[in-house]
Amino acid sequence: MHGHGTRQLSPPRSLTTVEREILRKLVAEISGSVEVLDCQTRHVKVIEECSVGCGTVALAVDEEACPSLDNQGGAPSSGLGADEHGSPIEVLSHFRDGYLRMIELVRLDGGLARGLPPAHL
Numbered sequence: 192m193h194g195h196g197t198r199q200l201s202p203p204r205s206l207t208t209v210e211r212e213i214l215r216k217l218v219a220e221i222s223g224s225v226e227v228l229d230c231q232t233r234h235v236k237v238i239e240e241c242s243v244g245c246g247t248v249a250l251a252v253d254e255e256a257c258p259s260l261d262n263q264g265g266a267p268s269s270g271l272g273a274d275e276h277g278s279p280i281e282v283l284s285h286f287r288d289g290y291l292r293m294i295e296l297v298r299l300d301g302g303l304a305r306g307l308p309p310a311h312l
């Protein structure tokens with residue numbers, strides 16, 4: 192899991208265009224209800240960001256608006272790419288209790304990831 196601290200956002204913010212794009216790609220790999228996944232990606236906000244700027248974000252889905260996804264835990268989907276400086280990274284989506292909770296970036300060479308890759312995932 193993400194090893195850095197996070198800082199809470201108050202109020203929560205919407206996903207950036209890049210975050211949304213990445214999330215769509217990650218979610219497309221997940222087996223489960225497409226409707227539920229689509230709902231969650233539309234009703235999600237960023238509630239925490241990595242305090243050192245690696246790009247990892249903690250998410251909160253509006254649980255009133257969307258049902259939970261069955262049988263999901265841990266990190267069901269990941270993709271490989273490069274960050275904006277060309278460093279190799281893995282991006283993972285984490286679910287807990289059937290709801291999307293985090294987009295995590297891990298730099299594969301052990302360095303610090305610096306943000307999400309645009310479209311090379």
Ligand SMILES: [Zn+2]
Pocket residue numbers: 193194195196241242243244245246247
């Ligand atoms: Zn981080």
